[in-house]
Amino acid sequence: MKTAPISQEHESRARVLIADAFAGTPGRLRLFGAVSVTACLVFGAAGFLLVNHLDNSLGQERAHAAQLVRIQTIRTSLVKADANATNAFLVGGLEPADARAAYVDGINSAAATLAEASNADAASASELQAVNKVLANYTGLVESARANNRQGFPIGAAYLRQASKSLRDDALPPLETLVSAERKRVDSSANAVGHAQDGVLLLLVVVVVCLLVTQIWLFRRTHRVINLPVAFATVLVLVTGVIAIGVMGWSRGRDDKAREGPYTQTVALATVRIDAFDAKSSESLTLIARGSGQPFEDRFKSVAADARRALVDVVDPRTRSSFDVYLVRHTAVRAADDGGRYDRAVAMATGNGAANAAFGAFETSSRHALTQQSTELSDALAHARFPLLMLSLLLLAAGVVAAIVARRGIAQRLQEYR
Numbered sequence: 001m002k003t004a005p006i007s008q009e010h011e012s013r014a015r016v017l018i019a020d021a022f023a024g025t026p027g028r029l030r031l032f033g034a035v036s037v038t039a040c041l042v043f044g045a046a047g048f049l050l051v052n053h054l055d056n057s058l059g060q061e062r063a064h065a066a067q068l069v070r071i072q073t074i075r076t077s078l079v080k081a082d083a084n085a086t087n088a089f090l091v092g093g094l095e096p097a098d099a100r101a102a103y104v105d106g107i108n109s110a111a112a113t114l115a116e117a118s119n120a121d122a123a124s125a126s127e128l129q130a131v132n133k134v135l136a137n138y139t140g141l142v143e144s145a146r147a148n149n150r151q152g153f154p155i156g157a158a159y160l161r162q163a164s165k166s167l168r169d170d171a172l173p174p175l176e177t178l179v180s181a182e183r184k185r186v187d188s189s190a191n192a193v194g195h196a197q198d199g200v201l202l203l204l205v206v207v208v209v210c211l212l213v214t215q216i217w218l219f220r221r222t223h224r225v226i227n228l229p230v231a232f233a234t235v236l237v238l239v240t241g242v243i244a245i246g247v248m249g250w251s252r253g254r255d256d257k258a259r260e261g262p263y264t265q266t267v268a269l270a271t272v273r274i275d276a277f278d279a280k281s282s283e284s285l286t287l288i289a290r291g292s293g294q295p296f297e298d299r300f301k302s303v304a305a306d307a308r309r310a311l312v313d314v315v316d317p318r319t320r321s322s323f324d325v326y327l328v329r330h331t332a333v334r335a336a337d338d339g340g341r342y343d344r345a346v347a348m349a350t351g352n353g354a355a356n357a358a359f360g361a362f363e364t365s366s367r368h369a370l371t372q373q374s375t376e377l378s379d380a381l382a383h384a385r386f387p388l389l390m391l392s393l394l395l396l397a398a399g400v401v402a403a404i405v406a407r408r409g410i411a412q413r414l415q416e417y418r
Helices: 003-021 024-091 097-120 122-150 155-222 228-289 294-311 317-338 342-349 354-385 388-415
Strands: none
Touching: 024 097, 024 122, 024 155, 024 228, 024 342, 024 354, 024 388, 097 122, 122 155, 155 228, 155 388, 228 294, 228 317, 228 342, 228 354, 228 388, 294 317, 317 342, 317 354, 342 354
């Protein structure tokens, strides 16, 4: 029965003690001291978290960019394999060894990269597994086409057309969806980079204002020009904050340059190669159809136009010029075929023929350019993260030291009232 009055008495005493602690000038000193110490600690902790957020955002951007490259590699490998399979089919009988090796290389590269991409991102595993099933079906159809083609059976062409159709209808669309998703993730991570820097700037302004207000109040109350410990805390926070903003700005600049340079080039080159291999496959299918391949030639024109648009963003001159040469050689192939010189057209489009050689030069130059740009992209994003771990620890340490020093400065003034 006496619990309630005792509890009320304790609460009343607590309120009196709190009121006494913050009453008069000593109380206000304690209040300003608490605010200053809290502001410094918040500066250290929040700065640490914001820089870590920047580091994580750059890490995620790099991971998504790497996954984007993997998916584009899968797409490229599939259309490369198909381009070589259809080109080898044109020769008839036992296909050229180099074309067969290029086909096998494309299939192996696609299968290996599918596994790697699935392990790297579990969210994409189901789509990639479906693509893998299409790949297995595709290779089976190609082998049936090869077997019939060796024996001169016309049905081999039907198997080959079915294989190419399954690839374009069932494998490439889900991969294109994944590419779009990864590009959005890269953009989202890049936007977070700017938010982290803005957060540190806002934090710095708020904390410095708190410490300056404390300095001004101390000057008015104690009639002393400066409180050295609080001033030191203010300078420490200000200098560390400016360093942090500068370093984060540098990281952000490296990220922007990576996106404007290697990232843009990687996406453009991958797109060009995918469209180009698709065009090469359509060229072969047009010839295989022998007079009824206009739908494949229409597809050639469509994907070649897409490749030309993507080439606008490609800076490598060899890739641009070699693709233009290939288009000229393709025109000659079509002229020969349309003019009744079918064997001549096939010879130009296969082996050491002019069109095939021009496409080989494009494939080599674009592959080297893509490898270089994707490597530069990964390195640039890694370098952008390099100083951030030390910076986060510096901010945390500066916040703690500033809080201790500021508390000491307030304690000196409190001593004068005892």
